[in-house]
Amino acid sequence: MFEYRQVLVRMRQGDSDRDIARSGLMGRKKLTAVRRIASERGWLGPEQPLPDDAEIAGVLGRTPHLPSTCVSTLEPFRDVVRGWFDAGVQGTTIFSALQRNHGYAGSYSAVRRFLLQLKSERGVRATTILTFAPAEAAQVDFGAGPVLTHESGIPLKTWIFVMTLCWSRHQYAEVVLDQPVETWLACHRRAFEWFGGCPSRVTIDNAKCAIIRHCMHSPEVQRSYAGLAEAYGFRIDPCPPHDPPKKGIVESGVKYVKKSFVPLREFRDLADANRQLREWIMQQAGVRDHGTTHEQPLTRFAIERPLLTRLPDVPPVLAVWSEVKVHTDGHVVYKKALYSVPFTLVGKQLWLKATDTVVQAFHRHELVATHPRLRKPGDRHTVRDHQPPEAQAWLEHDPQWCLARAKDIGPACHAVILAMFNNTVLENLRGAQGIVRLREKVGDARLNAACERALAFSSPQYRTIKTILAKGLESEPAAPSTTTAPADTYLSGGRFGRDLQSLLIH
CATH class of the missing domain: 3.30.420.10 (Ribonuclease H-like superfamily/Ribonuclease H)
Known part of the structure; x- marks a missing residue:
């Protein structure tokens, strides 16, 4: 508005458009349009006061009365470029797409000026400076x-x-x-x-x-x-x-x-x-x-x-909470380490609370497991009570437990268990556990007698002892005589009714 006002003052003083343009205030083409509008509104008469800035801006501002000094070469592609600009596509990419897809022959500077124009049309987003009180x-x-x-x-x-x-x-x-x-x-x-x-x-x-x-x-x-x-x-x-x-x-x-x-x-x-x-x-x-x-x-x-707010006398424990799922093996995974939880929670979602030293598992806000924090990936901490009963039995009833229980049953049973563990091919831990558990059904005396018979036939195995007990052969003589036995003895004696010598004689 200052420039427009200076132009009007010089026109009122009688200066020509050529003289005004030579001073650099405005071009001659635009001066012609301004002089025409000022004459129509009577602004050039010395007896009339100059209009205020608001009136000048309303008339000589960006209005269709003044001819546009420049038309962008991007005008035919305005809608396309506006869509790309709103989508956040950068200027060099828009320039390349126009050349490749629309045969645009203009310069990148024209694209940059056009994008600045589109940006100005959006308007300026105002911000607010926030103020804060001390310690706020x-x-x-x-x-x-x-x-x-x-x-x-x-x-x-x-x-x-x-x-x-x-x-x-x-x-x-x-x-x-x-x-x-x-x-x-x-x-x-x-x-x-x-x-x-x-x-x-x-x-x-x-x-x-x-x-x-x-x-x-x-x-x-x-x-x-x-x-x-x-x-x-x-x-x-x-x-x-x-x-x-x-x-x-x-x-x-x-x-x-x-x-x-x-x-x-x-x-x-x-x-x-x-x-x-x-x-x-x-x-x-x-x-x-x-x-x-x-x-x-x-x-x-x-x-x-x-x-500032006073710090707690005792610093709070830093704890990381994460939601985990219990795998079929009864363990959860945190930081690539495994921690056991009760087997009844398999498939459930738990909350895991991990501190620098302890990992705790919660199910519906109830603490179900506590473990020391493991650091090495792949490490596992398992609480035996978290395992199913059969797994607990397998873990607790080790060879030493089996030998101790067999010794209580009798010397023959102890010898059978010892012979099974001395096998160089098979582990035989489950078989030994099964023999020891037979005492609950038949008692120590019968089980020890059956073990004695199994030893006599050089067959210290779970299947042998179970068959002897099932057929009641534990009371039979361990070494039968070589005389001929009745036919019904052959039929009902079972696999271990006779020794090898009697079988060869008959």
């Missing part, structure tokens, strides 16, 4: 960290955890090797200990270690993180999905760490990197003049620290 809130984020070198020479990718207090801008930062739930919880604890207290609210993004399902209005918090918030007394404030500027304080803090601390430094290992990072925060970042507050973060932190 902190913001948390991860950023890419320096690449460390392992002892073996393998490069290790790292991340930097940053928590920034919104009022003082004092921050805690830590270099970590991963971003699982355990690391997320442990970094929060160390940050609160670094500050000496806890803010009332912690603003985070929608990382999987904190938020199960991100949503604008009803986000679902990870159970482990919810337990930490309850223990320390802070509220979790997730950002809306795809809207990181909502935690712009820590976003700027992460950029500051990455640009000011990481470059031009050498780190021996993870511990050395964190040592240097802590020194940098206290000696440089904490005493700088902050660009927003124009005060030193540590100076403001001295005011904020007494207002």
Whole structure:
């Protein structure tokens, strides 16, 4: 409007369009259109006052009265390009597609200008600067960290955890090797200990270690993180999905760490990197003049620290909760290690609570199993009482148990069991267990007699002893005479009614 007003003033003074154009205010073609409109409205008469800016803008603003100085070569493809632009396709890709599919012969600069025009038509999205009271809130984020070198020479990718207090801008930062739930919880604890207290609210993004399902209005918090918030007394404030500027304080803090601390430094290992990072925060970042507050973060932190929520006398146990399914072998898997649960829960969904030392399994809020934490993948911890009865019997009734019970039954039974375990081919543990369990049906005396007969026929086997007992042959002489026996004896004596010599005679 200032330029339009200057043009009207010079026209009222009698300057020609050529003189005005020579001064660089406006081109001659446009000056012709402005002079025509000003004459129609009587703005060029010296006796009439100049119109105000609002009236000039209403008439000489972007209206069809003024001819367009330039028509983009992209106008025939406006709808197509607008669709691609709204879909988030980048400019170089749009330029290539226009050349390939539509025979576009213009330049990429024309495409870039056209995209800027489309962007301006969307309008500018206004933002609001949030203000925070001391100890009211902190913001948390991860950023890419320096690449460390392992002892073996393998490069290790790292991340930097940053928590920034919104009022003082004092921050805690830590270099970590991963971003699982355990690391997320442990970094929060160390940050609160670094500050000496806890803010009332912690603003985070929608990382999987904190938020199960991100949503604008009803986000679902990870159970482990919810337990930490309850223990320390802070509220979790997730950002809306795809809207990181909502935690712009820590976003700027992460950029500051990455640009000011990481470059031009050498780190021996993870511990050395964190040592240097802590020194940098206290000696440089904490005493700088902050660009927003124009005060030193540590100076403001001295005011904020007494207002933080007091930490618990006993630090809460960091626990990771995960939902697991019981496999058919009666075990659940956590971090590639196996833990047993009662066999009656096979196929059920359980909640697993894992701390640094203990793993606990819960079914419908009832504790059903407790195990020491295993670290090596593939390790297994099994409680014998969790196994089915038949499995427990197999595990408990080992060879020593069988020999001890056989000795109580009698010397013949002990000799049979010992002979079975001395077999160089078969394990015979189940057969020995079966022989010992026969005492419950026939008693020690009959079982020992049957074992004695089995030994006499050199057949110390479960099937032999069971057959002798089933046919009542345990009371028969172990070495029958060589005289001829009645025919009914041959028919009813069974497999072990006669010895080999009597069979050969007849």
